[in-house]
Amino acid sequence: MIEPKLVSTFYTMPSFEPRSMVAVSAFLEAGGSREAIHLARLSELRSNFFDLKDEIRTLGLPEITLLDRFSTRSLWNWVWSVTCAAEGNVVIDATCFTRELLGMIIFALSVRRNNLNTVEVQYVSTGPNGYASQNISLSEEERWLSRGVAEIRSILGYPGNFKSEQRRRVVAFAGHERDRLLEILEYIEPTVLSMSSEKEHSSTVDGARAVSKSVADELRDRIPLPVISEVAFSANSIQETQSSLETLIAEAGAENISVLAMNTKLSFIGASLCALEHRNVRLIYAVPEAYNPLYSSDSGDLKKFDITYQIKAAKTTPVQPNQGKSR
Numbered sequence: 457m458i459e460p461k462l463v464s465t466f467y468t469m470p471s472f473e474p475r476s477m478v479a480v481s482a483f484l485e486a487g488g489s490r491e492a493i494h495l496a497r498l499s500e501l502r503s504n505f506f507d508l509k510d511e512i513r514t515l516g517l518p519e520i521t522l523l524d525r526f527s528t529r530s531l532w533n534w535v536w537s538v539t540c541a542a543e544g545n546v547v548i549d550a551t552c553f554t555r556e557l558l559g560m561i562i563f564a565l566s567v568r569r570n571n572l573n574t575v576e577v578q579y580v581s582t583g584p585n586g587y588a589s590q591n592i593s594l595s596e597e598e599r600w601l602s603r604g605v606a607e608i609r610s611i612l613g614y615p616g617n618f619k620s621e622q623r624r625r626v627v628a629f630a631g632h633e634r635d636r637l638l639e640i641l642e643y644i645e646p647t648v649l650s651m652s653s654e655k656e657h658s659s660t661v662d663g664a665r666a667v668s669k670s671v672a673d674e675l676r677d678r679i680p681l682p683v684i685s686e687v688a689f690s691a692n693s694i695q696e697t698q699s700s701l702e703t704l705i706a707e708a709g710a711e712n713i714s715v716l717a718m719n720t721k722l723s724f725i726g727a728s729l730c731a732l733e734h735r736n737v738r739l740i741y742a743v744p745e746a747y748n749p750l751y752s753s754d755s756g757d758l759k760k761f762d763i764t765y766q767i768k769a770a771k772t773t774p775v776q777p778n779q780g781k782s783r
Contacts, residue, residue: 457760458545458576460488465542467494467561468549470512470520475755477511478580479549482758484515494538495520498554523557526743531557532612539564543571550721551580556611556741558721562728562763563613566770577694577761579722583754594750604745605639613772614731616738618712623647625711626740627687627704629697629719629727630671636742637671637718642678644714644740649675649682650704652689652719689726691719694761697726705734714738722761729763732770 460483468480480493499522512520524530535557546565550558565575585591589599610616626646630637641649651672672684687704690696697717705713715737717724731737 457762458547458574460484460486462545463488463492463547464544465494465538465546466492466549467496467538467547467553469496469498469552469557470517471497471552472749473552473752475580475582475752476552477515478755478758479551479578480517481511481515483547483549490516490518493518496523496534496557497521498523498525500525525554525556526606528609528612532560535560535564539568542568545574545576546572547576547578549578549580550725551578553721555717555721555724556743558724559611559728559739559741560613562725562767563611563732563772566613566732566767566772567775569767569770570774572764572767574762574764575767577722577725577763579759579761581756581759582752583756585752585754587752588748588750591750591753598748598750600748601633601751602636602744602747605636605742606745607743608640608643609741609743611739611741614728614737614739616712616714617736618738623711624714625650625708626682626714626716627701627727628652628671628716629689629723633718633744634671636744637716638674638678640716640740640742641671641675645679646682646714648708648711649684650687651684652687689719689723691723694722694726694729694763697723698730698766701727701730701737702734705730705737712736712738714740716740725761725763729766729770732766732772735771 466483470476495517497520521534523534548561587601588594589601624644624646625648626644627650628637629652675681687700689700713736715727717727731739
């Protein structure tokens with residue numbers, strides 16, 4: 457793993473979740489530079505965030521950039537403003553970034569890969585209470601993660617390569633946000649739907665399987681029912697998720713492939729890295745109307761993953777710092 461004092465760029469997102477501060481605190485305690493830290497926060501998510509303001513002040517963290525999560529331009533402008541100057545050793549604290557922002561960061565790093573030495577992902581899991589959807593101490597009305605869908609869009613950097621005569625395969629890594637998953641599937645109307653089946657000991661295995669089944673059942677009343685198959689992956693492993701997807705892509709052949717990685721951030725990163733190498737894969741994201749301020753209430757372990765090889769193997773086109781502003 458990268459020595460913190462050798463890290464030149466550290467992406468992180470403080471939020472209303474207590475675990476959002478774990479990785480950046482550990483980075484500073486281990487000798488990481490405050491000048492390396494780049495913070496962004498979603499502008500409208502104020503609930504509970506101010507509980508962390510004293511901790512942010514105590515750590516002496518840099519100014520936080522406010523982002524409009526409904527605006528692709530707002531998200532990309534921040535990502536590129538940080539990444540165009542990134543070089544050497546880079547760390548992404550993936551804990552509380554939205555999947556869309558994570559995808560953009562990974563794409564941006566891939567086109568700057570000639571200037572990078574190492575890229576590391578850090579992630580802090582939830583603690584014993586799990587997510588709000590798993591937390592039995594909450595009432596049924598409080599056990600949700602996100603609600604509504606404001607927009608469905610391709611994540612910038614992962615447009616796919618689509619031909620009208622080819623079958624539409626959607627790969628859905630189900631998690632705990634069933635409504636967003638259903639909205640996307642109804643919008644795309646896939647010919648083939650590969651639903652997730654998490655491997656044993658994955659972090660949300662029971663919940664995701666239940667969601668997968670309920671989604672398949674409800675689709676019968678919404679759209680012409682696609683051919684449904686399964687794809688196994690690990691919610692705890694970037695590499696295993698990427699490997700499972702690559703196997704599926706090889707078997708699918710000439711198909712239009714869209715991935716809806718609605719499970720853990722780690723499985724989403726695995727899907728993103730696969731899409732960087734297979735440029736015919738599109739990543740789809742449903743922008744939620746609202747997040748639950750009780751999303752998670754405790755912290756688990758800090759995990760670290762080296763994704764340098766995958767970033768270096770990307771099939772994206774490298775660009776220089778003065779390029780990419782209008783991408």
